[in-house]
Amino acid sequence: MTTTIDGRKVAQRIRTGVAEDVARAARLGGPVPGLATILVGDDPASTVYVAAKRRAVREAGMRDFHRSLPATSTHDQVAAVIDELALDPEVSGILLQLPLPGALDAAALIDRIPVGKDADGLTTASAGLLTRGRFGLRPCTPSGVIELLDAARVPLRGAHAAVVGWGELVGRPMAQLLLRRGATVTVAHEHTPDLAAVTRPADVLVVATGVLGLIGPEHVKPGAAVIDVGIHRTDRGLRGDVRTAELDGIAGCITPVPGGVGPMTIAMLMVNTLQAARWAADPGTPPTTPPTTPAALPA
Numbered sequence: 001m002t003t004t005i006d007g008r009k010v011a012q013r014i015r016t017g018v019a020e021d022v023a024r025a026a027r028l029g030g031p032v033p034g035l036a037t038i039l040v041g042d043d044p045a046s047t048v049y050v051a052a053k054r055r056a057v058r059e060a061g062m063r064d065f066h067r068s069l070p071a072t073s074t075h076d077q078v079a080a081v082i083d084e085l086a087l088d089p090e091v092s093g094i095l096l097q098l099p100l101p102g103a104l105d106a107a108a109l110i111d112r113i114p115v116g117k118d119a120d121g122l123t124t125a126s127a128g129l130l131t132r133g134r135f136g137l138r139p140c141t142p143s144g145v146i147e148l149l150d151a152a153r154v155p156l157r158g159a160h161a162a163v164v165g166w167g168e169l170v171g172r173p174m175a176q177l178l179l180r181r182g183a184t185v186t187v188a189h190e191h192t193p194d195l196a197a198v199t200r201p202a203d204v205l206v207v208a209t210g211v212l213g214l215i216g217p218e219h220v221k222p223g224a225a226v227i228d229v230g231i232h233r234t235d236r237g238l239r240g241d242v243r244t245a246e247l248d249g250i251a252g253c254i255t256p257v258p259g260g261v262g263p264m265t266i267a268m269l270m271v272n273t274l275q276a277a278r279w280a281a282d283p284g285t286p287p288t289t290p291p292t293t294p295a296a297l298p299a
């Protein structure tokens with residue numbers, strides 16, 4: 001039997017835990033965390049995602065700072081906004097919504113965000129901290145995947161994990177997070193000649209390719225945990241990189257699209273914003289706990 005992992009439920013539990021922590025800190029007179037979202041242009045999906053992030057910020061009792069910039073903005077104009085937010089002590093975290101329009105250099109702009117305010121965990125500095133196993137803010141989607149695997153009680157230490165896709169947003173940090181949990185990790189990508197040869201031995205399969213329906217029964221070990229990070233808008237609604245219906249009775253557990261990984265991205269952004277505020281309040285002793293709240297863990 002295949003179990004569906006309910007990402008909405010896990011995400012809500014995490015968001016409630018963050019809201020409780022924010023309220024508790026406020027009662028004790030601590031600073032209220034604040035997230036600044038930056039949206040450049042008017043890409044419809046990005047507009048929806050940023051609106052959802054801002055709503056989540058307010059629901060968590062945090063402060064919502066937002067900047068909208070025209071699609072014609074230059075590198076220097078976007079950089080100036082990031083620099084201004086970087087200096088603002090009320091802003092705990094900064095997020096530059098991706099993708100950026102035109103020829104803007106996303107990597108260079110993201111790297112202007114100070115590591116302590118890197119709510120998305122996407123700067124080169126945050127990637128370095130992750131690779132070294134030091135405290136830092138982790139990329140939201142892959143850390144959300146780890147939370148889902150924990151919620152489904154999927155053992156990671158000693159497991160063979162395959163990550164399909166090597167993007168900076170998901171694939172690469174995902175592999176690092178799984179490694180840190182003691183999994184043996186293989187990363188497959190567009191140049192991998194025989195994809196099924198990599199994925200079929202995997203106990204844990206994380207797919208983040210951006211290729212609609214790439215993964216089917218021929219790629220999956222019976223009983224494996226299958227995590228689908230893809231989101232595609234089709235005539236039949238949202239679909240992922242995995243042909244989920246075909247894996248019923250084969251996968252041990254699987255995330256749906258929608259309602260799987262997607263909601264976790266926003267939940268983990270709330271966790272990171274809270275962590276950033278704590279880090280700023282006591283920069284000498286960065287939190288030593290993993291970037292999740294105790295409330296985020298399964299009961």
Ligand SMILES: Nc1nc2c(c(=O)[nH]1)N[C@@H](CN(C=O)c1ccc(C(=O)N[C@@H](CCC(=O)O)C(=O)O)cc1)CN2
Binds near residue numbers: 099259262264266
């Ligand atoms: N700066 C960033 N940009 C982008 C990120 C990111 O983490 N940081 N990730 C994606 C988009 N994204 C958040 O920005 C995101 C994607 C999907 C969801 C989500 O909740 N999806 C729902 C379906 C919602 C829908 O109808 O589209 C689901 O899967 O159930 C949240 C956030 C790229 N850009």
